[in-house]
Amino acid sequence: MLNLKIETNPCNRKDELHQLIIKVGTGSDRKYIRLPIFGNPADWDKTTEVFVIKKRAKTLDTKERNRQYEKNNLALGDVKQKCDDILADFKKAKQVPTSTQFVERYVEKRSNAKIGDYFDNHIKNLRETNRIGNANAYDSTVKMLRLFNPKFNQRYFADINLPFVQAFDIWLQKRNCNGNTRKYYHARLRAILNMAIKEKMASGQTYPYGQHGFSVNGLAQKTPKRYLPKDVLKTIRTTEIEDYTLELTRRIFVAQYLCYGISFVDAAALKRTNIVTINNERHIVYKRQKTENAKSATSIKVKITPELQEHLDWFEKNYAMIDDHIFPIVSIPGYEGERLYNHIRNRLNRNNKNLANLAKHFKIENMPLTSYVSRHSMAMVLRKNTSIGLDQISQAMGHADLNTTQTYLDDLDAEEMAGAAEALTDF
Secondary structure, X not given: OOOEEEEEEEOOOOOOOEEEEEEEOOXXXXXXXXXXXXXXXXXXXXXXXXXXXXXXXXXXXXXXXXXXXXXXXXXXXXXXXXXXXXXXXXXXXXXXXXXXXXXXXXHOOOOOOEHHHHHHHHHHHHHHOOOHHHHHHHHHHHHHHHHHOOOHHHOEHHHOOHHHHHHHHHHHHHOOOOHHHHHHHHHHHHHHHHHHHHOOOOOOOOOOEOOOOEOOHHHOOOOOOOOOOHHHHHHHHHOOOOOHHHHHXXXXXXXXXXXXXXXXXXXXXXXXXXXXXXXXXXEEEEOOOOOOOOOOOOOEEEEOOHHHHHHHHHHHHHOOOOOOEOOOXXXXXXXXXXXXXXXXXXXXXXXXXXXXXXXXXXXOOOOOOOHHHHHHHXXXXXXXXXXXXXXXXXXXXXXXXXXXXXXXXXXXXXXXXXXXXXXXXXX
């Protein structure tokens, strides 16, 4: 059981009164909580931890001191009750608190602020502002935390310390979650803690991440970035297919490639208003939904080449375009918010199945064909073009800094070098 003791402490007051403090814990783990209660140390009863009220007070000073001590003792009753309640909460949660955890709980500006409630409120705000993808990401994270700890809804911010996070990560590993999946959950838990600290809902004293805490970035695992050889890419670009579904799928894939490997979700959001004229040339201008709310987010400008225009014209002629969209993805008018998000996700799943059939049609057997392949192929084509610099590739990919682009291209180079190693024995 955590040791708690209320004592007097000198505080350099002119009247020489001492301030009361709560001494929490012992030894090197000891912490102190200063109370807004003052009195004469000679009148303090160390056993009962109250101020002694003198009987038969005769002087006005003694009577006034007694009245003040009565108020102090009432306040001390509230302090002791609060301490008992905090210890009871820890006991109910089957936790033995550290001194730091107890102090965090005691001084927390909103002692009833629990991390589960904060998660739910943040998710609600994201949904109300149509940031559905982010809302779902935080929702999946808090659901996983509640599976890990059935009493998560009772947890306060001070409870989310390094041991808690380490135990959560071990639990994720036991569920066969790879490094990237674990990073996904930790990154969102870390973001919630950061927001709560910034809003003064929590303190950073038990913060489990950061320089001396749990490393989130260390969980990242590189996934192979597949790209199409130029000859295969050219075949897909130039070969029309009689089957309508496959031809539609092919053209969407190629148009994504020509739009600098635009994501399926971003392509689905493009409308005629995204087409603007810059220096007498028509461009598609947009921000990636993934990063549009970041301070460093910049607009991506895609020049509409004759080949890209031909695909946009084909879409207009052969597909019932909805609500001024320029890609044939959204198929039901009037959808907004979460309904639109879910509709696009369903269309993405269907498109991935169609891409698998497109790969069979073109006899692509060494990799799964996804919309990401168009992005990776675009990056490699630009990489091999010596007249295009790293900064231009970074702008095309919508990266906030060149280091991200360099890392991305290094992964592609690694794939190419793997192929070069195989060529050494391919004869």
